[in-house]
Amino acid sequence: MMEDKVKTLQKEFLNVFEKLEVVLGWEPGYDSLHATPSFIREAEDLNKLVWNPLCSQNLCTYLVKTLNVRVRENDKKIGICVKGCDSRSLVALIQEKFVPREALYIVGIPCEGTVDWRRLMRFEPSLKDVQKLHIQGPELAVETAQKTYRFPLQHVLEQRCLHCRYPNPIIYDGLAGEPVTPRVGDDQVYGDVEKIEQYSLPDRLKFWEKELDRCIRCYACRNACPLCICRDSCIAETRTPKWLAQRCDLKEKFFYHMIHAMHLAGRCTECGECERVCPVEIPVTLIKKKLNQIVKELLDYEAGIDPQKQPPLLTFDPSEKGI
Amino acid sequence: MSEKIFIAQSELTAMLERLSKEMDVWVPVEMGDEKWGVRFLPYHRDNVVVLGRQSTLSPKNVVFPQVETLLRFRYQKDDHDPSKQSIDLKDLQDVSSALVFGARPCDVRGFLTFDQVFLKGRYKDPYYAQRREKTLFATVLCDTKDSACFCSSVGSGPGDREGSDLWMVPVDDGYVIEALNDKGRKLIPIMGKPATPEQIEKAQRVQEQVTAKPIGEYNLTQSAGDFTGRFEDMDYWRDRVSKCISCGICTFVCPTCYCFNITDESRDLEGERIRSWDSCMFYHYTLEASGHNPRPEKFERYRNRVGHKFSYFPDAYNGMISCCGCGRCIRSCPVSIDIRKIVHHLKEAVDADN
Numbered sequence: 001m002m003e004d005k006v007k008t009l010q011k012e013f014l015n016v017f018e019k020l021e022v023v024l025g026w027e028p029g030y031d032s033l034h035a036t037p038s039f040i041r042e043a044e045d046l047n048k049l050v051w052n053p054l055c056s057q058n059l060c061t062y063l064v065k066t067l068n069v070r071v072r073e074n075d076k077k078i079g080i081c082v083k084g085c086d087s088r089s090l091v092a093l094i095q096e097k098f099v100p101r102e103a104l105y106i107v108g109i110p111c112e113g114t115v116d117w118r119r120l121m122r123f124e125p126s127l128k129d130v131q132k133l134h135i136q137g138p139e140l141a142v143e144t145a146q147k148t149y150r151f152p153l154q155h156v157l158e159q160r161c162l163h164c165r166y167p168n169p170i171i172y173d174g175l176a177g178e179p180v181t182p183r184v185g186d187d188q189v190y191g192d193v194e195k196i197e198q199y200s201l202p203d204r205l206k207f208w209e210k211e212l213d214r215c216i217r218c219y220a221c222r223n224a225c226p227l228c229i230c231r232d233s234c235i236a237e238t239r240t241p242k243w244l245a246q247r248c249d250l251k252e253k254f255f256y257h258m259i260h261a262m263h264l265a266g267r268c269t270e271c272g273e274c275e276r277v278c279p280v281e282i283p284v285t286l287i288k289k290k291l292n293q294i295v296k297e298l299l300d301y302e303a304g305i306d307p308q309k310q311p312p313l314l315t316f317d318p319s320e321k322g323i
Numbered sequence: 324m325s326e327k328i329f330i331a332q333s334e335l336t337a338m339l340e341r342l343s344k345e346m347d348v349w350v351p352v353e354m355g356d357e358k359w360g361v362r363f364l365p366y367h368r369d370n371v372v373v374l375g376r377q378s379t380l381s382p383k384n385v386v387f388p389q390v391e392t393l394l395r396f397r398y399q400k401d402d403h404d405p406s407k408q409s410i411d412l413k414d415l416q417d418v419s420s421a422l423v424f425g426a427r428p429c430d431v432r433g434f435l436t437f438d439q440v441f442l443k444g445r446y447k448d449p450y451y452a453q454r455r456e457k458t459l460f461a462t463v464l465c466d467t468k469d470s471a472c473f474c475s476s477v478g479s480g481p482g483d484r485e486g487s488d489l490w491m492v493p494v495d496d497g498y499v500i501e502a503l504n505d506k507g508r509k510l511i512p513i514m515g516k517p518a519t520p521e522q523i524e525k526a527q528r529v530q531e532q533v534t535a536k537p538i539g540e541y542n543l544t545q546s547a548g549d550f551t552g553r554f555e556d557m558d559y560w561r562d563r564v565s566k567c568i569s570c571g572i573c574t575f576v577c578p579t580c581y582c583f584n585i586t587d588e589s590r591d592l593e594g595e596r597i598r599s600w601d602s603c604m605f606y607h608y609t610l611e612a613s614g615h616n617p618r619p620e621k622f623e624r625y626r627n628r629v630g631h632k633f634s635y636f637p638d639a640y641n642g643m644i645s646c647c648g649c650g651r652c653i654r655s656c657p658v659s660i661d662i663r664k665i666v667h668h669l670k671e672a673v674d675a676d677n
Contacts, residue, residue: 029659031470036659037566057658066565066621118359125376128470214354214362216380216389218602220570224657232606245588246599248390277657279379279572281358 002134005177010046012107012174013079017043023079026055032130033117053135056114058271060089060226069099078104083111087169088269088304089226108169110180113161120156160272165189190293214280215253221274221284227267261287266295266313269304298322329518331497339366341513347421349385351378374425376467381430381578382423386454390599397593420457427465429474429649431486433578436645459506462487466533471650473539473663482534492526499526541667549669550634563665564622566658571602573652579645603627633666
């Protein structure tokens with residue numbers, strides 16, 4: 001079935017290839033447990049594309065920061081593969097006019113979740129030479145020449161996937177695969193946030209101090225974020241004015257992560273890339289989810305769902321009832 | 324006469340306790356509950372030491388801290404004439420001796436490239452020099468390679484003892500430890516009891532077995548010419564590096580990346596001049612005061628990283644490559660960029676064109 005999805009995916013792009021400048025998808029990575037983003041410019045390379053639970057990267061991040069899609073030199077489109085969560089980032093970028101809808105040819109992929117390589121390693125450090133890896137019901141089946149391993153999904157999927165309620169793409173031109181049922185109901189979406197909120201305030205502070213203290217200020221969370229669109233002018237690095245010191249104390253790290261989160265309030269589409277890319281495994285998506293929860297409660301708004309809607313923090317409504 | 328001792332896994336904690344009374348001991352520990360990553364932290368009895376896999380962050384920060392104070396300053400206004408002020412300066416702080424316990428050959432090799440830059444040139448960096456002088460490395464022979472490792476491709480290997488002070492070989496649920504120089508020899512008496520001849524022989528066999536199996540399929544030691552030949556081939560770089568998101572992970576986890584920034588961080592009348600890790604992947608790394616940036620594109624910055632390690636560095640330092648093949652930049656890369664392939668294909672592409 002996964003093979004069918006890949007064929008559909010490739011065919012979707014092949015059918016319109018002469019109208020496309022480039023196709024963003026995934027291809028096999030440096031080993032059998034990694035996929036890597038792929039920029040396809042020739043039709044014969046389309047067969048490099050793959051789809052499996054290792055295709056974790058949100059490719060929408062390239063639209064603004066690498067391809068600068070807003071500035072088009074020709075009428076050719078950008079082909080892009082999106083999972084459910086990725087498609088929300090697309091919607092947000094379209095809403096904020098960073099990406100014109102008509103510049104995209106979107107192939108959506110209903111997604112049952114992507115694998116957190118580090119969680120998988122914790123479970124089975126010796127795992128290698130994987131021939132096939134797919135989701136079967138509540139398990140991840142990993143086939144090697146010797147045996148088939150089965151891992152419970154809650155132990156090996158990315159955190160974002162465990163609380164995902166939008167596994168199906170929201171906008172697309174073509175769809176590869178049948179829609180899937182969301183893993184959680186609307187009431188469980190903020191379960192991870194609520195868990196932290198059960199801590200007392202001092203304990204919560206202690207939790208975040210411990211987590212954020214590991215930050216090495218590599219800015220991967222920012223650079224992987226599809227909605228962090230300040231590009232090379234992020235205030236974390238500007239010297240005039242200088243908001244943050246070059247020091248690497250907890251204070252600076254805390255400040256940086258709060259800036260990142262505040263700039264995404266009501267904009268974050270919860271793709272979880274910030275957390276996935278973190279080399280020191282800080283659960284940074286939680287901070288953004290908390291802000292989203294507040295935006296939902298106050299303004300009844302969810303980012304990246306409706307391309308026609310105006311994001312609340314990009315507008316002003318004096319009759320606003322939430323606040 | 325035997326300088327080789329044996330320490331059982333179960334006695335490690337007691338040994339680290341003893342050592343930590345003599346000096347700062349840095350050990351690889353897990354990043355937290357249910358986390359996979361490992362980093363080096365000062366020894367604490369509650370920390371679980373992880374020797375079975377490579378650390379996510381190299382122990383580079385022990386000798387080259389992410390942030391280091393170069394000097395502290397304080398302005399003093401003249402009470403009688405506020406337009407006049409004097410300045411108090413305090414520079415170099417003493418550092419204590421340290422032992423990095425459980426480093427790997429690739430980690431230690433990183434410092435050999437650092438030495439070229441900070442110690443062997445016309446100017447000697449006093450900050451680096453004093454930490455380097457006072458830091459010892461107890462290195463564990465590496466028998467846990469994974470798919471990102473390529474130390475033999477850059478002229479090192481899993482049994483490479485160069486740069487280490489103590490050498491540990493896993494044997495019989497413990498380690499045979501040998502001093503490789505006088506600095507290491509001084510620690511041997513407090514580390515453990517002499518190893519038995521059988522243990523020493525076993526350790527010898529493990530050493531031979533590991534040395535016999537090179538890690539990494541390519542030879543990347545002669546790539547300088549291939550790089551210069553490929554330098555202006557923008558398509559090559561754009562093609563392979565478009566997916567780079569320009570974060571600092573590869574440079575920060577790298578045992579050989581040594582680029583730094585110097586800034587004055589002050590408040591009111593006092594402050595400090597600090598040196599902090601910089602990354603050539605960052606846009607601001609080459610941004611000039613005029614506003615011009617000679618490397619505005621991501622692929623230009625990545626090209627520089629490859630060039631520095633495999634071409635400019637060997638050109639400047641007798642053919643030495645500033646890459647230790649630890650594979651951290653591959654493993655931690657958010658988009659799985661594989662530097663081995665990029666360097667290897669420099670040559671293939673050049674060959675194909677000819």
